Amino acid sequence: RAARVAALRGADYGEYLRLAARAKDARLTELLARTDAIVETLVGRVPAQRASVGGGAVADDVAPLSDSNADDCDPSLDPASAALLDTQRRYYRAVHAVRERVSQPSALTGGALRPYQLTGLRFLSSLVANRVNGILADDMGLGKTVQAIALVARAREAGACAGPHLILAPKAVLPNWGAEFARWAPGLDVVVYDGGAEERKALRAARLPRGGGQPSFDALITHYDLALRDTRHLKPVQWGLLIVDEGHRLKNADAALSRALRALTAAHRILLTGTPLQNSLHELWALLNFVLPKVFDSAASFDEWFGEPLGVPADAPAPGSAPDAAASLTDEEQLLVITRLHQVLRPFVLRRTKAEVEADLPPAATRVLRCGLSAWQAAWYKQLATTGGLHVAGGGRKHRGGLRNVAMQLRKACLHPHLFLPALDPPPYEPAVDELVRSSGKLALLDGLLAKLSATGHRVLLFSQMTRALDILSEFLVDRGHLHLRLDGGTKTDDRARLLEEFNAPSSPHFVFLLSTRAGGLGLNLQTADTVIMFDSDWNPAADAQAAARAHRIGQTRGVLVLVLVAAGTIEEAVLDRAASKRALDAKVIQAGLFNDDSTHRDRTRALKALLRGGGDGAGEGVAGPAAVNAALARGEGELAVFERIDADRAAAAAATGLPELLGEDEVPEFAHEAPPAEAGEGGQ
Helix, strand or coil: HHHHHHHCCCCCCCHHHHHHHCCCCCCHHHHHHHHHHHHHHHHHHHEEEEEECCCCCCCCCCCCEEECCCCCCCCCCCCHHHHHHHHHHHHHHHHHCCHHHHHHHHCCCCCCHHHHHHHHHHHHHHHHHCCCCEEEECCCCCCHHHHHHHHHHHHHCCCCCCCEEEECCCHHHHHHHHHHHHHCCCCCCCEEEECHHHHHHHHHHHHHHCCCCCCCEEEEEEEHHHHHHHHHHHHCCCCEEEEECCCEEEECCHHHHHHHHHHHHHHHEEEECCCCCCHHHHHHHHHHHHHHCCCCCCCCHHHHHHHHHHHHCCCCCCCCCCCCCCCCCCCCHHHHHHHHHHHHCCCCEECCCCHHCCCCCEEEEEEEECCCCCCCHHHHHHHHHHHHHECCCCCCCCEEECCCHHHHHHHHHCHHHHHHHHHCCCCCCCCCCCCHHCCCHHHHHHHHHHHHHCCCCCCCEEEECCHHHHHHHHHHHHHHCCCEEEECCCCCHHHHHHHHHHHHHHCCCCCCEEEHHHHHHCCCCCCCCCEEEEEECCHHHHHHHHCCCCCCCCCCCCEEEEEEEEECCCCHHHHHHHHHHHHHHHHCCCCCCCCCHHHHHHHHHHHHHHHHHHHCCCEEEEECCHHHHHHHHCCCCHHHHHHHHHHHHHHHHHHHHHHCCCCCCCCHHHHHHHHCHHHHHHCCC
């Protein structure tokens, strides 16, 4: 058994089949036959997908581009195993029948493609040549944009897919797409379709011919909102390539954007995404269905094939009971299902990680730093956890809500109590000394981190999900004299490019770039920073990963340190654990992502209810001490010595004031200790 598992882990499917045949295991034989039937079904659907694109015949007897996971014919295989291996070979060959020699297009003059980027271009070109679609799912920061531009350049050069081509991306990254086209392929005629109604009307009058003719430009770049708003103007065009950046936005097949894009006429659909799997197998199916609707035509079948076998409860049957058809699979059987899923995806999905292809890229390390809560935070966290709301005497307003709302309020309490003040309208009070920093365990920890990072010549990207938290952080940075820039959802598109240029300038004085996780986690190249601090995290780890990739990408010359700040013993621990579970599942599937939406919601709800039942007990426990923080932060013995000196200086300054690092009970405003009315305990649970 160990040898069989090793063969699967080593992607040696032929060896696995040999070993499985010797084992004569009835369950394995049945599982192999069932998964083989799935692949046979998909082989039969490829011609229908190809026919939907049109064009000439594609030979079915040409060797595949490559098939590194399939062994050559081996006489040692028994007939049944040889047939199973042949099914996989024929499946890949059915997709990649036409082989072409692909080199860097002459129109791509901005530099030389890296070897793996050229491989990506070959993969995309093969999809086009074989009249199928697919997903480029490279790790974030590996240049998916450049590979897509190379495909557009090759399409014009080879004449395999006539333009014009349509590229859709988040609004925030349109300037980046325009700049990359100008840098890499300045000879291509590219239209950036954006702006107000009158500006777009002028663009259409100038570049989109009336009467249904084909435009003369090579590519049009626009964002999702305009694809929805101006669908009627885009529909008459016969697009060559439809390229969707951040393609995981199409994870809901019934969403308006997915329906609008399916209504466009395009010879080929290509998705670009660094996170093809975020939450569930159904979302992965939605992406596959968008690019290959004739092949992956049924969500129910896809889930039956791959979701159900891996979603069966792991409880073993009771001794002496009859065999259960729904009995959980063994580790080996689960690995076999995952291997077959990989084989199903491989002709259509290409994914490389930084570790695989960028040996010269300095590594990135992630460290979790747990901090305590101030007495003010602890008081409000406990009140929220026990009553589901906050009450402020003399303010006349209170926070109340259901479970989902309480979860958000608990997360706000972990960041800073000032986040509640505008809504609660408290009575006037005298702020404590240095209250902004000392009211928040996270801000107090951040204060020390930034002092040390500044002293050792590092530059920082500081992320938060909440705009109001960014306001507090900005106020803090100004108070401490840290020069910074800020980018959030309210930043104008034109200003984004200017802010990036200012921060990345060789002589930039800005130490911190303050960013919202959603607005700043996409399309920004900020390799001049080498430290990423997540002030708070998302339930979905992909959002945090995208944020960290702003610094850890091609062009980075220093090791990147990602610091995740967590309020110890609070709901943030549940967020952290859930994110870790999702990353582990993603590592299986897209490296399989198998879990369903129901269990995600159920597990999250269960975790929240457990936290509320605890009433906030344990919040603030398990905090990292100064030595642990310095060990996590230091990138060498020299830095460690600097950090210890800074700690000593800060301790001496604190001793001189006689104030503790965080607000104590006697410094908390009276209204924060006010007991809520008795009836408040009945709501929000």
